[in-house]
Amino acid sequence: MNIVSQIIDKTSNLESGCFFPGYSGNISNCSEGYLLITSSGSNISKLSKKDFVFFRCSEQSFQLKRRGGGQEPSSESPLHIKTYQKTGPGFIVHSHPEYSVVISQKRDSLKLRSEGARDLIGKEIEIIPEITAGSIDLAEEVSNYLKNNEVALVRNHGLFVKSINIERACKLTELVERNAKQIYLESVIDS
Numbered sequence: 001m002n003i004v005s006q007i008i009d010k011t012s013n014l015e016s017g018c019f020f021p022g023y024s025g026n027i028s029n030c031s032e033g034y035l036l037i038t039s040s041g042s043n044i045s046k047l048s049k050k051d052f053v054f055f056r057c058s059e060q061s062f063q064l065k066r067r068g069g070g071q072e073p074s075s076e077s078p079l080h081i082k083t084y085q086k087t088g089p090g091f092i093v094h095s096h097p098e099y100s101v102v103i104s105q106k107r108d109s110l111k112l113r114s115e116g117a118r119d120l121i122g123k124e125i126e127i128i129p130e131i132t133a134g135s136i137d138l139a140e141e142v143s144n145y146l147k148n149n150e151v152a153l154v155r156n157h158g159l160f161v162k163s164i165n166i167e168r169a170c171k172l173t174e175l176v177e178r179n180a181k182q183i184y185l186e187s188v189i190d191s
């Protein structure tokens, strides 16, 4: 299966209202120095071939592509590019999952309780302070964090997962959100 088909197949399982509200979020792959990324405003849960933009994985190529007309690459492209430059090829899934975002507003870390999540990610995820979406500062902070971690959670924004394959990136995204939902529901019952 080619890379576009793999991405379409795996992301179709992530419910758009929960993970990508209002046509938000973005997905990319980097291999052999090229970036494949969703265009601005794509519906990630219902992607088709025409939603992808392809260019060299560099800031300069992103700016050229942006000015060149046609499909506009995601505004978070600089973050994806910086992450691949620092960590090597793979896949990035960026989502805005509702429970993870709510928890990020109230805590400094998200504790992972399920065995599956602990095995794959670790005991907890540190929450990165809020930084303007699409900014170079956010790109710098998240790409540095992803050098040593597979999952970054930015306060009041969302999740960035960088993995070696798309299946794993989607799975980790779901696991984190399921944990956040559990913590949220328990806090409601306890209050």
Ligand SMILES: [Zn+2]
Pocket (backbone or CB within 6 Å): 024, 025, 094, 095, 096, 133, 157, 158
């Ligand atoms: Zn975002």
